[in-house]
Amino acid sequence: MQKKVYFYATCLGTAAMQKMVLNSIKLLRAADVEVVFKKDQTCCGQPSYNTGYFNDTKKIALYNAEVFQGDLPIVIPSGSCGGMMSHDYLELFKDDVNYEKIKQFSSRVIELSQYLDAIGFKPVDKGEKIKVTWHSNCHALRVQKSIESNKKLLTSLSNVEVVYLEHEEECCGFGGTFSVKEPEISNAMAKAKVEDIIKSGASAVISADGGCLLNIAGTLSKLGYKDVKAYHLYDFLSARINGEKL
Structure with missing residues (x-):
């Protein structure tokens, strides 16, 4: 390529x-x-x-x-x-x-x-051990079909333990204009997603979608779960291969 x-x-x-x-x-x-x-x-x-x-x-x-x-x-x-x-x-x-x-x-x-x-990129993990979970964005999962390659990058990191959500493929409630048109439904979906993240026992949730991350991070903060972080996959990956803390 x-x-x-x-x-x-x-x-x-x-x-x-x-x-x-x-x-x-x-x-x-x-x-x-x-x-x-x-x-x-x-x-x-x-x-x-x-x-x-x-x-x-x-x-x-x-x-x-x-x-x-x-x-x-x-x-x-x-x-x-x-x-x-x-x-x-x-x-x-x-x-x-x-x-x-x-x-x-x-x-x-x-x-x-x-x-x-x-192109065969192989990341070398220079970070400390960490347990994370993963959120699959709806459009990436069903339309672009990029979730498999997202996960392949994440799971290739040697010091990262990935635990999957019970309801990984369920929407976080963002949905672009959906969250504006249907705020109550959106909020209920975001809370359910956060409960699933907390239940996983992970210290961070990773996703490759900005909208989902803004929604999930905001809901985590609003519900008082300030110790659980939300990271974009490419911020997380860049930090791991450079031995940097996020």
Whole structure:
């Protein structure tokens, strides 16, 4: 696989998780990958798509196709955004004259762990022993199908014990606009997810989705579980291979 890529930071990455963006790029650099960062990149369009604004979403998709021209892989540290761009775009444009253009773009989209797995990246764990659990993001699980490669990276860390949640694949209640439209249901789902995390006995929960992590971390704090941390997979992985404390 080509070892020069475009890096797509995502909205949450640029707005709330800049450290995760930098750590993701550091991981690619550690794997001897040349990274091209387009400063005029924008949203994948998932919020407008999920709300039914399909024509507006098409404009965003076509903009992205113009920004990321060529044949380089487009690496994304989010299965949610990855699923939108690699799969949902195709559904959005299935009867559109721009379908082939979008198909070429979508075929190059790959989630970061999937890319690292494809090029044979093997992380060396330099961190202390720790027990963690894992949350599977819905869109990554069912659309981008990047959870297997996420877990492969996490479980390859020699000093990390991974214990799985009883209800690992159940939604945390974020769901983008769902958490705004249905706050009471969302809050109940987040509480159930946190109870599952606490029951696992892990000292940290890891996920590869920014929205889920913001929701879970906020609920952990609100319920008083301040000793249980929530880490993005790529922040966690970068710290482990560099022997750094989070």
